[in-house]
Amino acid sequence: MIADAVLLNDWHPVARSTDLAEAAVVPARLLGEDLVLWRVHGKAMAWQDLCVHRGSRLSLGRLDGDLLQCAYHGWTYNELGECVRFPAHPDQKPPSKARVVTYACREAYGLIWACLGTPGDVPAFDEWEDGAFRKVACGPYRYRASGTRAIENFLDVAHLPVLHGGTLGDPAHAEIGEYQVREDGDGIEARDVEVWQPDPDGTGVGKSVSYTYRVVRPMTAYLAKDTDEGRLAIFASVCPVSELESVAWFWLAMNYGEEVEEGDLVAFQDRITRQDIAVVESQRPERLPLDLQAELHLRSDRVAVAYRRWLRRLGVTFGTA
Ligand code: FES
Numbered sequence: 001m002i003a004d005a006v007l008l009n010d011w012h013p014v015a016r017s018t019d020l021a022e023a024a025v026v027p028a029r030l031l032g033e034d035l036v037l038w039r040v041h042g043k044a045m046a047w048q049d050l051c052v053h054r055g056s057r058l059s060l061g062r063l064d065g066d067l068l069q070c071a072y073h074g075w076t077y078n079e080l081g082e083c084v085r086f087p088a089h090p091d092q093k094p095p096s097k098a099r100v101v102t103y104a105c106r107e108a109y110g111l112i113w114a115c116l117g118t119p120g121d122v123p124a125f126d127e128w129e130d131g132a133f134r135k136v137a138c139g140p141y142r143y144r145a146s147g148t149r150a151i152e153n154f155l156d157v158a159h160l161p162v163l164h165g166g167t168l169g170d171p172a173h174a175e176i177g178e179y180q181v182r183e184d185g186d187g188i189e190a191r192d193v194e195v196w197q198p199d200p201d202g203t204g205v206g207k208s209v210s211y212t213y214r215v216v217r218p219m220t221a222y223l224a225k226d227t228d229e230g231r232l233a234i235f236a237s238v239c240p241v242s243e244l245e246s247v248a249w250f251w252l253a254m255n256y257g258e259e260v261e262e263g264d265l266v267a268f269q270d271r272i273t274r275q276d277i278a279v280v281e282s283q284r285p286e287r288l289p290l291d292l293q294a295e296l297h298l299r300s301d302r303v304a305v306a307y308r309r310w311l312r313r314l315g316v317t318f319g320t321a
């Protein structure tokens with residue numbers, strides 16, 4: 001088990017709820033740990049993907065009624081992870097130590113969240129319960145990169161006019177205005193982050209738009225873009241699969257643009273994220289440097305600077321240098 005207590009005790013998205021059907025048994029990976037996810041009577045479970053008999057993967061197994069049965073010799077486990085049957089010795093009662101390591105698991109925002117330690121609350125996503133906002137699932141997006149690098153990219157405003165020139169920005173208007181960042185124990189917030197966009201509200205007219213960025217957990221961030229049309233928010237939670245692999249799960253929440261097809265919104269986000277992934281995977285060092293002397297920072301990098309400082313203060317070591 002890793003030493004990073006902050007990420008161990010946090011919730012991380014490991015699957016979409018719809019990908020874990022009733023009676024499904026699927027593998028996942030979190031913080032270098034192989035998990036088996038399974039569902040019975042509507043309840044999702046996340047266990048270590050390891051049968052205590054000979055260490056084979058339980059995700060190769062199947063449901064037997066409401067029990068999970070290992071594919072190899074059929075040891076069968078109940079919802080608590082206790083072995084209740086050895087098929088080779090049907091009259092022998094399994095001892096109490098014949099039990100699988102189980103983890104905290106819950107569902108929120110259409111995602112399955114797992115925690116390898118002692119969790120608090122799932123990060124807040126205010127628009128989720130607000131019926132005025134249409135929600136569109138994007139991803140999962142796989143990065144061969146640290147989750148901290150992926151989140152920092154999500155928070156980075158100065159790349160919009162360059163890497164996403166023509167869509168989220170315009171290289172001829174690359175200047176980023178002044179903005180303030182507030183940092184406290186609960187996270188980071190930057191308001192009134194202005195950037196010029198070529199066509200922010202679909203009228204074909206370029207103008208400056210205002211972003212709000214929030215970091216609510218080390219691996220979960222939020223942005224909101226406000227225009228005359230309304231608000232587009234993105235809730236982004238990145239699963240740290242291993243130190244240098246991550247999977248991002250996004251929700252778009254919009255209170256305008258009902259006429260735009262969901263497929264078009266997803267295709268646009270896919271295109272933007274592909275541009276991001278190529279750059280994020282190229283970044284060296286691969287672990288996000290928390291020592292602020294290690295790289296050069298400009299005023300427009302304030303959110304990233306605050307993020308690195310906050311991770312350091314929290315003591316996040318997984319995927320950081
Ligand atoms: S390895 Fe699972 S039953 Fe033998």
Ligand SMILES: [Fe+2]
Binds near residue numbers: 153159163164272276
């Ligand atoms: Fe980007």
